Structures are given as structure tokens and as C-alpha cells.
Amino acid sequence: MRATVMFGAGDVRIENVPDSHIIESTDAVVVVSRACICGSDLWPYRGLEEFPENGRRMGHEAIGVVEAVGPDVRTMKRGDLVIMPFAFSDGSCVFCNQGLQTSCIHGGFFGIHGNDGAQAEALRVPHADGTLFVLRVDKDDALMPSLLTLSDVMGTGHHAAVTAKVRPGSKVAVVGDGAVGLCGAIAAQRLGAEQIIILGRHSDRIALAKDFGAADVVSERGDEAVERVRELTGGFGVHSVLECVGTEAAMRTAISIARPGGAVGRVGVPQNETMPASQPAFYNNITVSGGPAPVRAYIDKLLPDILEGRIAPGRVFDRTVSLEQVPEGYQAMDDRKSIKVMVEP
Amino acid sequence: MRATVMFGAGDVRIENVPDSHIIESTDAVVVVSRACICGSDLWPYRGLEEFPENGRRMGHEAIGVVEAVGPDVRTMKRGDLVIMPFAFSDGSCVFCNQGLQTSCIHGGFFGIHGNDGAQAEALRVPHADGTLFVLRVDKDDALMPSLLTLSDVMGTGHHAAVTAKVRPGSKVAVVGDGAVGLCGAIAAQRLGAEQIIILGRHSDRIALAKDFGAADVVSERGDEAVERVRELTGGFGVHSVLECVGTEAAMRTAISIARPGGAVGRVGVPQNETMPASQPAFYNNITVSGGPAPVRAYIDKLLPDILEGRIAPGRVFDRTVSLEQVPEGYQAMDDRKSIKVMVEP
Numbered sequence: 001m002r003a004t005v006m007f008g009a010g011d012v013r014i015e016n017v018p019d020s021h022i023i024e025s026t027d028a029v030v031v032v033s034r035a036c037i038c039g040s041d042l043w044p045y046r047g048l049e050e051f052p053e054n055g056r057r058m059g060h061e062a063i064g065v066v067e068a069v070g071p072d073v074r075t076m077k078r079g080d081l082v083i084m085p086f087a088f089s090d091g092s093c094v095f096c097n098q099g100l101q102t103s104c105i106h107g108g109f110f111g112i113h114g115n116d117g118a119q120a121e122a123l124r125v126p127h128a129d130g131t132l133f134v135l136r137v138d139k140d141d142a143l144m145p146s147l148l149t150l151s152d153v154m155g156t157g158h159h160a161a162v163t164a165k166v167r168p169g170s171k172v173a174v175v176g177d178g179a180v181g182l183c184g185a186i187a188a189q190r191l192g193a194e195q196i197i198i199l200g201r202h203s204d205r206i207a208l209a210k211d212f213g214a215a216d217v218v219s220e221r222g223d224e225a226v227e228r229v230r231e232l233t234g235g236f237g238v239h240s241v242l243e244c245v246g247t248e249a250a251m252r253t254a255i256s257i258a259r260p261g262g263a264v265g266r267v268g269v270p271q272n273e274t275m276p277a278s279q280p281a282f283y284n285n286i287t288v289s290g291g292p293a294p295v296r297a298y299i300d301k302l303l304p305d306i307l308e309g310r311i312a313p314g315r316v317f318d319r320t321v322s323l324e325q326v327p328e329g330y331q332a333m334d335d336r337k338s339i340k341v342m343v344e345p
Numbered sequence: 346m347r348a349t350v351m352f353g354a355g356d357v358r359i360e361n362v363p364d365s366h367i368i369e370s371t372d373a374v375v376v377v378s379r380a381c382i383c384g385s386d387l388w389p390y391r392g393l394e395e396f397p398e399n400g401r402r403m404g405h406e407a408i409g410v411v412e413a414v415g416p417d418v419r420t421m422k423r424g425d426l427v428i429m430p431f432a433f434s435d436g437s438c439v440f441c442n443q444g445l446q447t448s449c450i451h452g453g454f455f456g457i458h459g460n461d462g463a464q465a466e467a468l469r470v471p472h473a474d475g476t477l478f479v480l481r482v483d484k485d486d487a488l489m490p491s492l493l494t495l496s497d498v499m500g501t502g503h504h505a506a507v508t509a510k511v512r513p514g515s516k517v518a519v520v521g522d523g524a525v526g527l528c529g530a531i532a533a534q535r536l537g538a539e540q541i542i543i544l545g546r547h548s549d550r551i552a553l554a555k556d557f558g559a560a561d562v563v564s565e566r567g568d569e570a571v572e573r574v575r576e577l578t579g580g581f582g583v584h585s586v587l588e589c590v591g592t593e594a595a596m597r598t599a600i601s602i603a604r605p606g607g608a609v610g611r612v613g614v615p616q617n618e619t620m621p622a623s624q625p626a627f628y629n630n631i632t633v634s635g636g637p638a639p640v641r642a643y644i645d646k647l648l649p650d651i652l653e654g655r656i657a658p659g660r661v662f663d664r665t666v667s668l669e670q671v672p673e674g675y676q677a678m679d680d681r682k683s684i685k686v687m688v689e690p
Contacts, residue, residue, distance in 0.1 A: 094581070095605055100630060103605030163632070236439070260440055260448030266627065275623035282615050282636045285445060287508070291630035 002345075003120030004326050005055040009047030012058065012327045020116055020124040025072040028128035030064035030084060033139050034148050035118040035343040036317070037329050038086075039178045040269055045330055048271070052114075058326075059119030059343070060086035060110035061151040065139060066132075073128045081139050082132040084118065084125060085296040086110060086152045091130020099297035104130070109292075119326050121345050133299045137307075145314025145342060146306045149183060153340070154302060154313040155295025156267045157183025157242070161191055163289035164240035164265030168192030171233050174214065175254050176244035177205035179316040179340040180267060182212055184242040186311050189213030193240075197232055199225055199253065205339055208315060222253065229257040237262065243290070244268050252276040258286045266290035317342040347690070348465030349671050350400040354392030357403065357672045365461055365469040370417040373473035375409035375429060378484050379493050380463040380688040381662070382674050383431075384523045385614055390675055393616070397459075403671075404464030404688070405431035405455035406496040410484060411477075418473045426484050427477040429463065429470060430641040431455060431497045436475020444642035449475070454637075464671050466690050478644045482652075490659025490687060491651045494528060498685070499647060499658040500640025501612045502528025502587070506536055508634035509585035509610030513537030516578050519559065520599050521589035522550035524661040524685040525612060527557055529587040531656050534558030538585075542577055544570055544598065550684055553660060567598065574602040582607065588635070589613050597621040603631045611635035662687040 003017045020029050041058055043049055062084040066076050076082060089096050089104035096104050106127065108115055116123035125131055135147065146154075157180050166172055172193040174184045177200025188196050189212065198214035200206055206217050218228045230237055237259035243250055246268025254264045255277040264281075267290050275281075281288060305311045319338040321329040322345070329341035348362045365374050386403055388394055407429040411421050421427065434441050434449035441449050451472060453460055461468035470476055480492065491499075502525050511517055517538040519529045522545025533541050534557065543559035545551055551562050563573045575582055582604035588595055591613025599609045600622040609626075612635050620626075626633060650656045664683040666674040667690070674686035 098606060100606045103629060163630075261443060261445045270623050270627050273624055274619035274621055275626075276619055278615050278620035279618055281620075281633075282611065284448060285508075285634070285636035285639075287632060287634035288626075289630070289632035289634075291627045294630075 001121040002323055004058040004117060006044055006051065006058050007055040008051055010045060012045065012330050014324050014326060020122045022068055022070045023124065024126060025070040026127050026129065027070045028066050028073055028076065028125045028132060029068040029122055030062065030082060030125050031067045031122045032062050032064040032118055032120060032345050034144060035059050035062045035345065036148060037119070037326070037333055037341040037343065038152060039180065041330070042334055043269070045334060056112065057117030057120070058111050059117040061148065062118035063144065063148050063151065067122060069128060075129045076132060076134050081135045081137065083135060083147060083150050083299060084132055085155070087292065088126045088131040089296060090127045096130060099294055101294040101296040102292035119323070119343055121323065131296065133296065143306060143314070145317050146312055148342065149313040149316065150295065150299050150302060152295060153179045153316060154183045154186070155298040156180050156293040157244070158187040158298050158302060159293030160184045160242035160244060160265040160267040160290060161187035161240070162265065163263070164242050165263040166191040166193055166240045169194045170240050171195040171238040172240045172242065173197040173199060173229055173238045173257050174242045174244060175199045175250050176268060177202055177209060178244060181242065181244035182208055182316050182339070183313050184244050185209050185212040185214045186313055188240070188242065190305065190311060197229055197238065202336060222249070225253055226256040233259070239263070240265065246270050248272045248276050255281045255286055258284070260284040263287040263289060267293060316340045320344055346466040347668055349403040349462060351389055351396065351403050352400040353396055355390060357390065357675050359669050359671060365467045367413055367415045368469065369471060370415040371472050371474065372415045373411050373418055373421065373470045373477060374413040374467055375407065375427060375470050376412045376467045377407050377409040377463055377465060377690050379489060380404050380407045380690065381493060382464070382671070382678055382686040382688065383497060384525065386675070387679055388614070390679060401457065402462030402465070403456050404462040406493065407463035408480070408489065408493050408496065412467065414473060420474045421477060421479050426480045426482065428480060428492060428495050428644060429477055430500070432637065433471045433476040434641060435472045441475060444639055446639040446641040447637040464668070464688055466668065476641065478641065488651060488659070490662050491657055493687065494658040494661065495640065495644050495647060497640060498524045498661060499528045499531070500643040501525050501638040502589070503532040503643050503647060504638030505529045505587035505589060505610040505612040505635060506532035506585070507610065508608070509587050510608040511536040511538055511585045514539045515585050516540040516583040517585045517587065518542040518544060518574055518583045518602050519587045519589060520544045520595050521613060522547055522554060523589060526587065526589035527553055527661050528658050529589050530554050530557040530559045531658055533585070533587065535650065535656060540578070542574055542583065547681060567594070570598055571601040578604070584608070585610065591615050593617045593621050600626045600631055603629070605629040608632040608634060612638060661685045665689055
């Protein structure tokens with residue numbers, strides 16, 4: 001079968017690889033209907049991560065059709081349409097039971113450590129019962145792009161909003177106008193935010209953020225951005241910051257624009273071992289929370305809003321490519337010519 | 346009047362200073378009945394902070410008797426016995442109203458920036474109505490040491506426990522066996538912790554921690570301490586960590602012993618601009634919260650437990666000195682010959 005393999009910075013290829021097949025009795029094999037390229041896929045693409053010698057299988061977001069299940073899989077069968085969250089999880093451990101599937105003690109992540117990737121014709125999914133969410137819609141439904149975001153970006157934006165403690169009446173800032181930040185704006189509005197400020201500077205993304213409820217835009221950076229957010233919030237900063245970038249500068253901004261007693265929910269993968277602005281965070285009693293989103297736990301909550309048309313996170317996709325065109329998709333995202341690329345193998 | 350002034354590292358003197366008096370109409374002057382020396386007073390004592398040219402007035406914890414009030418003070422009168430929290434606050438701003446008096450927009454801290462200190466015969470208290478808490482007990486009551494801890498260490502230990510999300514059934518670790526850590530153990534037990542582990546190595550303090558409910562003691566440091574806490578908690582770490590030190594090493598340990606989805610409540614004043622272990626905190630979805638404790642907000646909650654004998658945080662005082670003996674008190678705490686020193690001017 002064909003699958004995306006990254007061999008080094010900028011070196012993404014579509015390769016022939018052995019067909020995915022059942023290994024463990026709790027596995028499923030899923031034929032990918034839709035996948036996508038994630039902002040986090042750009043970190044290795046830019047050479048910021050190590051590569052295994054034989055390259056790394058890419059992609060961790062998908063909707064697909066179950067092709068085969070192991071003998072211990074109980075909740076799905078061949079032919080079922082499923083959402084595949086970016087992490088697999090057994091669905092039964094202490095952390096899964098508390099809704100933190102990204103810390104499952106038998107879990108892991110697609111596309112690294114030898115696990116199959118979703119930018120492929122098919123992939124093996126460990127712990128299918130705990131991982132996959134069976135959809136009761138047709139695989140060509142017009143809502144498919146939005147449903148696909150439940151595998152990562154919409155759940156991740158929601159996690160940022162939840163860990164930033166967004167509630168009715170909150171003033172909220174979203175740091176980063178990528179697909180996750182845009183979904184963060186959707187999530188903040190959905191949770192009742194009174195004011196949503198987006199920090200970003202790409203006109204196409206800002207336009208979408210405004211559609212998603214971010215009435216205020218801050219295009220400045222650093223101290224100027226902090227000053228601008230304070231002006232927009234009566235001088236105190238916001239209750240909740242959704243940090244959707246992961247760089248040191250973004251985190252410093254996030255902490256600086258939170259009001260005393262506020263919270264930063266971070267979902268941008270941190271690129272540094274240390275966190276900046278520890279002292280300001282302390283003196284202002286700012287809570288820093290967040291991490292890899294347990295998107296599996298959030299599908300139940302977010303799905304009705306998509307099915308009933310209240311949110312449309314699928315609008316973050318502005319380009320669709322075939323599997324063979326995936327390298328061009330990476331290039332488009334790296335050049336910021338595309339917000340997020342959908343893959344239809 | 347006599348007051349404690351620190352001129353440089355190790356240079357604490359009792360000096361004649363102008364009598365404290367009313368300046369603003371919302372001020373009170375309080376004659377100090379009891380004060381104490383704080384672990385945080387040792388930071389400048391060890392030369393880790395800058396000093397103003399004329400020295401720095403020391404002390405921020407007190408119980409005392411109101412001697413005079415400005416014309417706009419409404420809730421207390423001359424002769425009232427009051428607890429003085431370490432921060433002053435107007436009691437009416439947006440942050441005071443949400444119980445975060447340490448971020449009061451008209452507030453500040455005793456003993457710095459030219460504000461009077463409590464290791465003195467008397468001191469001026471700005472915003473008396475918002476700051477001071479009137480006690481209905483005799484000033485020589487046997488509970489006085491415990492009541493005195495409501496001005497800082499007990500409220501601070503409680504803040505660590507609250508921000509670390511301690512709840513009934515929680516497994517809790519307390520990093521640091523100083524007076525705040527010991528009060529943190531009290532607070533954790535009071536909030537229903539199922540298991541309390543104290544990380545420390547001073548036998549007198551450990552004995553007290555055990556009395557306060559910390560059944561498990563970890564005297565190792567660094568990776569060995571982490572390993573030991575994991576052993577004591579079924580391999581996963583604790584739900585809640587109370588970080589009561591403030592050094593980088595303590596913070597690294599705190600994050601490392603929190604289980605996925607757990608929380609660190611930090612009240613040790615951070616000595617570094619950056620926070621360590623940002624990536625492990627992220628990948629494990631660990632919440633880091635805390636800061637200067639709004640002890641004024643906590644007096645209402647904690648006072649009944651002291652008055653009715655359910656908690657006895659005054660046991661952290663193991664030495665009492667007169668005002669003239671305050672320099673010896675600093676020395677005893679710096680040498681770790683004393684956990685916490687009470688001052689009776």
C-alpha cells in the first residue's frame with residue numbers, strides 16, 4: 001500500500017510499504033477516507049525533530065472505514081465509519097476512565113515510535129475499542145471535513161479552552177491563528193466567552209477567526225501585543241488565554257496578557273525545556289495548564305454541535321490533496337499558503 | 346519606636362525609627378502583639394535581593410491591637426485585636442471581590458517598597474477595612490500562635506492545597522518541610538487527602554508533619570525522590586503537589602511526582618525567571634498554579650477550625666524572641682535550628 005514517509009527535513013515521500021494488518025487481537029485496520037496535515041507535522045518537516053533511519057510514517061488524524069478487526073474487538077465491525085483520534089488508548093485504564101486518554105498507560109501516538117501514520121491508504125489502529133469512535137453518517141456526508149477535525153484540531157482547541165477555564169462571560173485571547181487557534185475561537189464561543197481576541201497576522205485566518213466569534217484582532221507582537229490586549233480589556237488582561245503555538249515567545253505573551261487569577265491553556269507543543277515568565281505567572285496567580293488533548297473524550301461533547309450545524313470547524317481546511325500530492329500539501333502549509341490541508345487518499 | 350531594619354545580607358538590626366502614624370484616611374496604626382520571621386525573610390538575609398539605601402523594614406505577619414484609625418475606617422476601632430495578612434488590600438476592587446486580595450489594584454505588601462514592617466513595635470496599615478480581620482478573642486489567648494499563622498503560613502499552605510486541587514481522596518505530596526510545607530500538610534488533611542507524603546529531611550519538622558497527617562516521608566532528593574514517591578503511589582505519582590520551596594530543583598521534583606492530569610500548587614517564591622520541566626508538565630497535562638496566597642480571603646474559612654481545635658498550625662513556632670532578639674531569630678532560622686520564630690515585641 002501507499003503511505004507518507006518523512007526521511008528528513010523537507011523530505012516527504014509517498015512510498016510503497018507493507019500492507020497494514022492486524023497484529024494484536026484488539027487491533028483494527030482502517031482504510032483512510034480522509035486524513036490531514038497537522039501544524040505539528042511541520043516541526044519535523046522543518047528539521048526540528050530526529051528521524052529514525054528508515055524514515056517516519058506521517059499523519060495522525062483520520063476518518064476511515066474499518067476493514068478488519070482483531071478477535072477481541074467488540075464495539076465495531078468491518079464497514080463501520082470511524083473517527084480516529086491522534087492518540088490510541090485502551091479505554092479502560094485509570095487515565096482513560098478519567099477522560100485523559102492521551103496518558104493511557106497502554107496508549108501511544110500515531111505516526112511515531114513505529115506506529116502507522118494516517119497519511120496513507122490504510123493504517124493499523126491499536127486498542128480499536130478504546131480508540132475509535134463509530135460514526136452513524138455516510139462517508140461522503142457534507143459534514144465530513146468538520147467531523148474530521150474531531151480527530152485533532154477541534155478537540156485540541158476545545159482542550160485549550162477547557163484548561164484555560166473559559167466560561168460564560170469570560171474575556172478570552174487566542175494566541176496563534178493556525179487551525180488549532182481557529183478551533184480554539186470556536187470552542188471559546190461555544191463555552192460562552194463574552195469577548196474573544198485573536199492574536200495573529202494572516203488576513204485569511206483572521207477573517208475566519210472573525211466568523212468564529214473573535215471580534216478583536218491583535219496583529220502586534222511582544223510587548224506591543226500585550227499593551228494592545230490590555231487596552232481591549234479595561235487594562236487588566238483576559239481571564240483565559242488559549243496558547244496555540246508552542247514557542248517561548250508565544251508562551252511569554254500568553255502569560256503576560258492573562259489577568260491576575262487567570263489561566264493559560266496551552267496546546268501548542270512546547271519547543272523549549274523551560275517555560276518563560278515563571279515569576280510573573282507566580283506573582284499574578286496565573287494557572288498554566290493544558291497538554292496533548294484527550295480528543296477521544298471530547299467527541300461525545302462536540303459531535304452534536306457539528307451534526308446540528310452549530311459549529312463548522314471544517315472551514316479550517318482550505319485545500320484538499322490526493323495522497324500522491326501530500327508533499328505539495330506540506331509545502332503549502334509550510335509556506336503558509338494553506339491553513340490546513342485535507343488528504344483524500 | 347523600635348523596628349527591624351535589614352541593611353544587607355546577614356545585617357539585621359533593631360533601630361529607632363519615626364513612630365508609625367496615620368497618613369491616608371483609610372489607614373490604621375496597629376501595635377504589634379505578635380509577629381514572626383518568615384522563610385521568605387531569609388532570601389534577603391542570604392543576600393539574594395536588593396536593598397534600598399536606608400535599609401528595608403522587615404516583617405509582614407502580625408496580630409496586634411488597633412491604636413488609631415483614619416476618618417474613613419468603618420469596621421474597626423481603637424482597641425480591636427486584628428490579624429494582619431502579609432498583603433494589604435482595599436477589599437473592594439475587582440480582584441478583592443473575587444478573593445484574590447494579593448492582586449488588589451490598590452494593594453501592596455508589608456516590609457517592601459517603603460511600607461512598614463511587622464517586626465516592630467507598631468506599623469501603619471493601609472486600607473485597614475479591606476486588610477485587617479477583627480478577632481473576638483483575648484490577646485493573650487492560648488490559641489494566639491495558631492491565629493498568628495492566619496497572617497501568612499497557614500493561609501499560604503491552604504492556598505498551595507487549593508491550587509493543587511486537593512479534594513477528598515487525593516494523594517498529595519508536599520515539597521518542603523518548612524513552616525509553609527507543614528501548614529500545607531494540615532491543609533491537605535483538612536481538605537480530605539487520603540495520603541500525604543512529605544518531602545524533607547529535618548527530623549524535627551518531619552515529626553511535626555507526621556502529627557499533621559503526613560504518614561509517608563521521602564528524604565531522598567532529585568530522581569531518587571521521584572522514584573520513591575512513585576513507589577508510594579502505585580507507580581503513577583500524586584494527584585496534587587504542594588510546592589513550598591521555590592527553587593528550580595523543588596519545582597522540577599514537584600512536576601516529576603505529579604501524575605498525569607495532576608496539579609502543582611506553588612507557593613514557594615520562585616527564584617528563577619524560567620520554570621523547569623515545561624515539556625514533562627505539558628505531555629502529562631499537569632496544571633501549575635499558585636502564587637502569593639490571598640490569605641485575607643482564607644481567614645473566614647480557617648478560623649473556625651482553629652477556634653474549635655481541629656487544626657493547630659501554631660505548632661510550627663518552636664522559638665519565641667523579643668523584638669531586640671530578632672537578629673538571633675534570623676540566625677536560628679537561617680541555621681535551621683528553628684522552624685519558625687515568633688516575635689513578641
